Amino acid sequence: MQERLVELKTEALEKVAQAEDAKALQDVKVQYLGKKGPITEVLRGMGKLPKEERPVIGQMANDVREEISTAIDEKQKKMEEAALEKQLQEETIDVTLPGRPAQTGGPHLLTSLIEEIEDLFIGMGFEIAEGPEVEADYYNFEALNLPKGHPARDMQDSFYITEEILMRTHTSPVQARTMEQHKGKGPVKVICPGKVYRRDTDDATHSHQFTQIEGLLVDKHVRMSDLKGVLNAFAKQMFGEEREIRLRPSFFPFTEPSVEMDISCKMCGGEGCSVCKGTGWIEILGAGMVHPNVLEMAGYDPNEYTGFAFGMGPERIAMLKYGIDDIRHFYTNDVRFLNQFHKA
Numbered sequence: 001m002q003e004r005l006v007e008l009k010t011e012a013l014e015k016v017a018q019a020e021d022a023k024a025l026q027d028v029k030v031q032y033l034g035k036k037g038p039i040t041e042v043l044r045g046m047g048k049l050p051k052e053e054r055p056v057i058g059q060m061a062n063d064v065r066e067e068i069s070t071a072i073d074e075k076q077k078k079m080e081e082a083a084l085e086k087q088l089q090e091e092t093i094d095v096t097l098p099g100r101p102a103q104t105g106g107p108h109l110l111t112s113l114i115e116e117i118e119d120l121f122i123g124m125g126f127e128i129a130e131g132p133e134v135e136a137d138y139y140n141f142e143a144l145n146l147p148k149g150h151p152a153r154d155m156q157d158s159f160y161i162t163e164e165i166l167m168r169t170h171t172s173p174v175q176a177r178t179m180e181q182h183k184g185k186g187p188v189k190v191i192c193p194g195k196v197y198r199r200d201t202d203d204a205t206h207s208h209q210f211t212q213i214e215g216l217l218v219d220k221h222v223r224m225s226d227l228k229g230v231l232n233a234f235a236k237q238m239f240g241e242e243r244e245i246r247l248r249p250s251f252f253p254f255t256e257p258s259v260e261m262d263i264s265c266k267m268c269g270g271e272g273c274s275v276c277k278g279t280g281w282i283e284i285l286g287a288g289m290v291h292p293n294v295l296e297m298a299g300y301d302p303n304e305y306t307g308f309a310f311g312m313g314p315e316r317i318a319m320l321k322y323g324i325d326d327i328r329h330f331y332t333n334d335v336r337f338l339n340q341f342h343k344a
């Protein structure tokens with residue numbers, strides 16, 4: 001009996017030493033110390049022993065049980081410590097590592113460009129004026145010398161809410177509204193930035209929604225040379241001191257005379273290249289002297305007051321300035337595109 005207990009003890013301690021994880025250790029515990037284990041069996045069989053041997057074997061069996069139990073507890077403690085140590089090592093934080101950069105947003109390229117143009121004109125004494133994007137036919141067309149049935153309306157087909165209300169096709173109605181507010185008296189000197197809408201099929205150079213910036217100056221004795229001076233200052237500040245401007249005759253219903261303004265091509269210096277289509281010049285904006293009918297409808301006496309107006313597309317200016325080849329890049333919100341201009 002004693003030999004059997006010594007044997008069991010050696011066997012069990014060996015298995016404890018060999019156990020590699022908590023599960024193996026638990027198995028050893030159940031196998032040797034469980035209710036159906038060999039030591040319990042020994043204790044159960046005590047009745048068959050001679051009386052004088054019983055205390056000796058009992059004591060021994062308890063000692064063996066105690067020893068195995070202690071060995072299991074110690075092993076378990078070691079395993080837990082090792083696991084903790086391993087975890088600590090794996091989760092070490094290296095405080096000297098550089099942090100992950102936080103993703104920050106920034107103004108959209110068009111927003112930045114419009115603000116740049118605004119600043120430029122504010123520097124020349126203009127104020128910012130804004131108006132509704134859902135506009136009355138009267139302000140969008142009629143007050144700008146485009147009566148119903150006028151053929152020039154065809155170029156500005158839009159999205160109509162009703163017969164008389166539409167998404168504005170240009171920022172020019174803000175000019176009509178601003179002049180009207182002045183009730184025919186005193187100077188007006190504003191630029192009007194904002195979104196406009198046309199019923200266009202989207203492609204590389206067309207979009208059904210885009211932005212415009214218009215300028216209007218009305219006062220006594222305003223001349224065409226004043227317009228040229230303002231546009232020249234704008235072109236040089238926007239595109240570079242070395243740029244020249246050129247005014248070509250054009251037609252707009254709300255100005256008379258009307259002009260298109262070109263700037264000299266930066267790529268070829270006027271020699272002619274693919275960017276300027278061989279002409280040496282790049283078209284930037286439309287302008288002209290405010291039509292007497294427009295002044296009169298807004299309440300100004302065209303015999304006393306004159307004025308000039310101009311309008312440009314920030315998308316077109318951004319495309320020229322930064323070499324962007326597709327207008328759709330502005331609206332598809334691809335961060336790879338947008339990120340390039342955060343510090344532009």
Ligand SMILES: [Zn+2]
Binds near residue numbers: 265267269281
């Ligand atoms: Zn060129």
